[in-house]
Amino acid sequence: MNCEWREKTGLYVDGELEPAAQQAFAGHLQGCSDCSAAVLEQQELKKAVRVAGKRFSAPPELYAQVRRQISPQARPQPWWRWGLATALLVVIAALAGSWFSRSRADNSLIAQLMDQHVIMLASVHPYDVISSDKHVVKPWFQGKIPFTFNPPELAKDSPFTLLGGKLVYAEQAAGAELVYQVRQHKISVFIFQARDVHGAPSAGNHAFTVNGWRQGGLQYYVVTDAAREDAERLRALFEEANRT
Amino acid sequence: MAAAVVARGDVSGLDNKDFEKLAVPLLDGLYNFACWLSGDPDEARDLVQETFLKSLRGFASFREGTNFRAWMFRILRNTFLTSRTGLERRNTRQEDEEGFEESAVTQETPELALIRRADTELVQAAIAQLAPAFQEVVLLADMEEMKYQEIAEALDIPIGTVMSRLARARRQVRAHIVTVLGEKKIVGTKR
Numbered sequence: 001m002n003c004e005w006r007e008k009t010g011l012y013v014d015g016e017l018e019p020a021a022q023q024a025f026a027g028h029l030q031g032c033s034d035c036s037a038a039v040l041e042q043q044e045l046k047k048a049v050r051v052a053g054k055r056f057s058a059p060p061e062l063y064a065q066v067r068r069q070i071s072p073q074a075r076p077q078p079w080w081r082w083g084l085a086t087a088l089l090v091v092i093a094a095l096a097g098s099w100f101s102r103s104r105a106d107n108s109l110i111a112q113l114m115d116q117h118v119i120m121l122a123s124v125h126p127y128d129v130i131s132s133d134k135h136v137v138k139p140w141f142q143g144k145i146p147f148t149f150n151p152p153e154l155a156k157d158s159p160f161t162l163l164g165g166k167l168v169y170a171e172q173a174a175g176a177e178l179v180y181q182v183r184q185h186k187i188s189v190f191i192f193q194a195r196d197v198h199g200a201p202s203a204g205n206h207a208f209t210v211n212g213w214r215q216g217g218l219q220y221y222v223v224t225d226a227a228r229e230d231a232e233r234l235r236a237l238f239e240e241a242n243r244t
Numbered sequence: 245m246a247a248a249v250v251a252r253g254d255v256s257g258l259d260n261k262d263f264e265k266l267a268v269p270l271l272d273g274l275y276n277f278a279c280w281l282s283g284d285p286d287e288a289r290d291l292v293q294e295t296f297l298k299s300l301r302g303f304a305s306f307r308e309g310t311n312f313r314a315w316m317f318r319i320l321r322n323t324f325l326t327s328r329t330g331l332e333r334r335n336t337r338q339e340d341e342e343g344f345e346e347s348a349v350t351q352e353t354p355e356l357a358l359i360r361r362a363d364t365e366l367v368q369a370a371i372a373q374l375a376p377a378f379q380e381v382v383l384l385a386d387m388e389e390m391k392y393q394e395i396a397e398a399l400d401i402p403i404g405t406v407m408s409r410l411a412r413a414r415r416q417v418r419a420h421i422v423t424v425l426g427e428k429k430i431v432g433t434k435r
Binding site for chain 1: 255264267268269271272274275276278279280285287289290292293296297300312345356359360362366367370371382383385386387389391392407410414417418
């Protein structure tokens with residue numbers, strides 16, 4: 001019961017042991033039910049605190065205020081700059097007018113995808129097909145969506161794990177949602193036929209990153225609360241896998 | 245992309261232009277932490293703004309080899325500690341290492357099933373009942389996924405204290421969950 005390793009459980013769960021000790025501890029867990037139960041419990045607790053601790057999201061106004069604080073304070077500008085600025089504003093306003101309707105449609109698609117991602121996170125049944133094997137998940141979509149795609153082959157040491165897939169609808173078009181895990185975060189990859197949806201650019205808010213791109217007649221979106229670079233990395237894997 | 249990577253690590257030789265790229269990705273985590281510390285969204289907002297102002301001012305003198313994220317959290321926390329709420333909190337709540345009662349529930353009783361059953365609200369209550377010194381350590385370790393060294397820098401405490409506070413904080417969170425759900429279970433079986 002009083003295993004000598006026991007007091008190192010926390011260090012192990014936090015990944016704070018030296019690599020050799022970390023490995024030795026992992027080996028020890030194979031044979032010690034007390035320690036493995038303690039590790040499992042600590043991992044669950046850590047996960048629970050992580051989820052519960054993320055309780056407050058910074059409101060968009062705060063982002064705006066902080067950005068205003070950071071941006072270099074306007075130094076007195078020569079008069080002609082004001083003239084130039086006014087002219088630019090007129091041009092921008094004209095352009096914005098023409099883009100407005102398009103961007104509203106874009107934003108609505110992005111909002112739908114973010115909602116879809118949150119629904120998946122909150123759902124008791126987040127996936128229609130549960131498998132970490134792309135050769136199971138991909139064929140499941142056959143006949144359900146009017147296109148095909150290639151989920152990337154994940155290397156053994158890849159930080160991403162495929163969790164499953166789901167049939168989704170946006171703008172009345174059927175699409176695929178693939179869900180990946182990276183560390184403690186989930187990432188949704190949405191795929192639609194490009195002609196069915198408005199190809200909105202990448203976007204995001206205080207909570208989620210949306211990384212969108214068009215490739216081979218398909219429109220892809222990566223939606224996640226994980227770090228932006230994780231979204232970039234997964235996007236790169238998809239781009240590589242679907243290169244013709 | 246590179247900026248976000250650097251934000252979690254060491255920064256050197258950067259000028260003010262890089263500040264935004266480094267600091268803004270930390271805003272959400274800082275705000276969340278500020279809400280937990282102060283218990284008030286408006287105050288948290290002020291704390292975050294002040295933190296950004298102070299850190300922007302100090303960015304030029306930012307020491308090479310210092311962890312940027314830990315540095316930002318440290319500024320936030322120091323700002324909070326010198327605020328009215330922070331001072332009140334420090335005076336009303338005991339933060340002494342030795343001053344805490346250990347729960348009767350020890351690590352020896354695995355209550356995995358109860359922890360798994362705990363909903364977000366209950367875990368939040370368990371975090372909320374922690375004394376600030378314990379709360380901040382557990383939030384930085386589990387929510388911000390900081391390494392012990394980073395936490396030590398952010399809170400300006402020795403790494404040994406990080407470890408002992410973290411262990412205690414987790415025992416208290418666990419004890420709270422086990423007690424609440426354990427009681428529910430007993431009430432349930434009586435009916």
